[in-house]
Amino acid sequence: MTPADVPSDAQLAAIYREFSGQIHTYAYHLLGNPEDADDITQEVFIRAYARIGQLRDQTSMRSWLYRIATNLCMDQMRRRSRVKRIFGVELPLGALVGPGTEDAPTREVAQPLAMAEIESVAERDHIALALKRMPDKYAICLLLHSLQGLSYREIAEVVGITPGAAAVRLSRARDLFARYYEELRKEGLR
Secondary structure, X not given: OOHHHOOOHHHHHHHHHHHHHHHHHHXXXXXXXXXXXXXXXXXXXXXXXXXXXXXXXXXXXXXXXXXXXXXXXXXXXXXXOOOEEOEXXXXXXXXXXXXXXXXXXXXXXXXXXXXXXXXXXXXXXXXXXXXXXXOHHHHHHHHHHHHOOOOHHHXXXXXXXXXXXXHHHHHHHHHHHHHHHHXXXXXXXX
């Protein structure tokens, strides 16, 4: 890319407006935390703006941004301590809150809800848990296709595989999701 090909500030702002919501939604669904999704979205565009000159084909902007987001989310998931949510109150795993426990993994305790809210939360939780049970490579493909609307070709670009492999991976992801979701639904009925 020549200096003349580098986008102007207005073009960069347009790229942000067009893709930031999609990237945030994707990060939120992978990470399950709006603050982490905010941070990832910001970092995606910081990195993209710093490296925009390395993008050879402007038509692959969308998949390039998703690739950056996927890598950042995977890094975040590796760093993240295991979190257990129970009734909306955060408690350290193991000992109770006290001196020296600030860095301990925490639990969140859920707030009491109305029955309809509980049912919708249960549905959302089943979906989130089914996705969490899936290997990351399948969950990412399923989210990119079903939630973000990426094609097989775009998914292939994001995760670094062929379009045929993306189709196979997506098919397996659907099967795994259905199996895990049904298991969770049955567990909830017990």
